[in-house]
Amino acid sequence: MLFTDKLKKETSINHRILDTHPFVQIICGTTENLNDNCINKYIKYYLDLHCIILQHITNIITDSITDSTTDSTTDSTTNFPQFYKYFDKKYNEFIKNSPLYQMDSVINYLKEITNDDFHYLLTHCYSWYLAILYGGFMIKKYIISSCNDPFILQQMNILFDFDNDKQCIIKEIKTYLNNTIISETQQNEFIQNVNMNYMDVKQIFDDFIL
Numbered sequence: 001m002l003f004t005d006k007l008k009k010e011t012s013i014n015h016r017i018l019d020t021h022p023f024v025q026i027i028c029g030t031t032e033n034l035n036d037n038c039i040n041k042y043i044k045y046y047l048d049l050h051c052i053i054l055q056h057i058t059n060i061i062t063d064s065i066t067d068s069t070t071d072s073t074t075d076s077t078t079n080f081p082q083f084y085k086y087f088d089k090k091y092n093e094f095i096k097n098s099p100l101y102q103m104d105s106v107i108n109y110l111k112e113i114t115n116d117d118f119h120y121l122l123t124h125c126y127s128w129y130l131a132i133l134y135g136g137f138m139i140k141k142y143i144i145s146s147c148n149d150p151f152i153l154q155q156m157n158i159l160f161d162f163d164n165d166k167q168c169i170i171k172e173i174k175t176y177l178n179n180t181i182i183s184e185t186q187q188n189e190f191i192q193n194v195n196m197n198y199m200d201v202k203q204i205f206d207d208f209i210l
Contacts, residue, residue, distance in 0.1 A: 003181050003190075004174045007126070010191045014198035023205040028142045036146075043147050045208050046139075047155050048098040049106070051091035053128050054159075056110055058088045060121065080118070081176045086162060086169050087129060094155040105204045112200065116193075119186065123193040126177065127201075133170050136160035 018024065026034065026042045061080050100106045113124050140160050147153065162169065181190050 002174075003178050003187055006187065007177070007191055007194065011194045011198065014195045014202075017202055018198055018205070021202065021205045023208045026209070027139065029146050039146055040149055040152060042208065043143055044152055044155075045100065047152065047159055048095050048100050049204065050128065050132065050159055051095045051155065052098065052100055052106065052110070053113070053124070054087050054089075054132075055091040055095065056113055057121070057124060057128070058084060060114060062088075080121075081173075083129070083169060083172050083176065084125065086164060087132070089158055091158065094151075094158070103204070103207055105200075105207045109200050109204060119181070119190065120193050122177070122181075123190055123197060126173070126190075127194055127197045129173060130170065132160060133162075133166045136166075 023042065023046075026039065027046050061084050065080075095101075113121070116124070136159070140156060143156050144153070181187055
């Protein structure tokens, strides 16, 4: 069994918890009795969270590369797979004043990403990159049907649209993981961390709808 197949199988329960979370159901339009302002707020939370996380991951990678070049040291992050560049977009203009930066669960999750080493950083990339690539089309459909705010729609397009074919990006990511995360110990640690990531995101979703 390929590692990515094993990874999907052994994280499916926690992934399902996120997919069926009440916050996601709001985004997907299955929750009744919410006015347009409330729906737009939650959609903005959803988009902001993804943009904040993706921007943070990119910052860690690019800062590490810059630091390594400056001080002539070798760091594993400098050899980070190039697929991160597909997600190096202009997110900042949409999240400068996001209230999510004040939420404890978001703050704590960003700290975790910052403190994780190379292989754990890959787990965050897996969780967020593939969420965008696999779920983007469906989420876009729901957002378009329930939101007419041009700023939110612009942010949605920046987040979910890619110049490269999405299936090719998915293949590149999976191929890298299958060729890199080889030993059973590495695989088990990776799977465990992805499951933990999903539960951290669940806490964030919980906070969104308090």
